[in-house]
Amino acid sequence: MRADARKNRDHLLAVAGTAITEQGVDVSLRDIARKADVGLATLLRHFPTREALLDALLRTNFDELTARAAELETSSSPEQALVTWLRDCVGWTTEYRGVTALMAAAIEDPESALHASCVTLRVAGARLLTRAQETDVARGDLDGADLFALVAMLAWLGDQPSLAPRADHLFEVVAHAILTRPAAGRP
Template sequence: MRADARKNRDHLLATAGTAIAEHGVDVSLRDIARRADVGLATLLRHFPTREALLDALLRTSFDELTARADALKASASPRDALLSWLRDCVAWTTEYRGVTVLMAAAIEDTESALHASCVTLRAAGARLLARAQAAGAARTDVDGADLFALVAALAWLGDQPSLAPRADHLFEVVASAIVTSPARTGTG
């Protein structure tokens, strides 16, 4: 890709990211083009569909969250790695309003441009969960699909204005239902 085309593409992605963060995934493509100071045809030349735009925008974040899972697996206890990654995923999904609906649909639709990225992300969480389960730090009746669904549920809670103030508390409630309590030391 030519340098100027790459620059235009990156500008479109940055503009789309801001627009989606402000207005959700259903923001008008025409509005994104207008904000980027390009015509709709230019946007569609780079991203022929909304899903192609979202895939390009979200793939980097999915890759970062997958890499974060690998880094946590190498540097944190199984329990702490799982909780840290879960918190990171929930925080990321609340950045882009409405993305959890797309992710849930894409994971089931093998034809979706987002499918592979969502499957990879779910697998990263499943590996952390399996590691925590093997260490006795997480319930064994939860799987990667459950964890993915819980991320979506927690993100949805944070996206609701009336529930947002309780999002951290509710995260802790859900997290405590997934992980087992750490061993207590000392004479309490």
């Protein structure tokens, strides 16, 4: 890709990220183009569909969370790795309003542009969960799909203005429910 095209694409992604943070995933593509000071055709040339735009925007975050899981796997105790990754994942997910519904739909739809990234993210979390289960610090009746659903649930709480103040407390409740032993110095 030419340098100017890359610069335009990166600018569109930055503007889209801000717009989605402020207005949610249903923000108008026309509004994103206007805020980026380009025509809608320019936006659509780079990202022919809303899902293509979201995939490009979210893929970097998914990749970072997947890499973070691998890093935690080798640098932290199984319990700390699982809870830290879960907190990071929930924190990121609440950054983009409405993304939890997209992620839940994409994981079930192999045709979705977001499917592969969501599956990779779920697998990364499942590895951390399995590692914690193998050392008896996490419940054995959960799997990666359950963990992915818990991320979505906790992120949804953060999206709700009336429930957002309780989100941290409820995160702790859920984390304690996943773990089989009380946390010593857990993040």
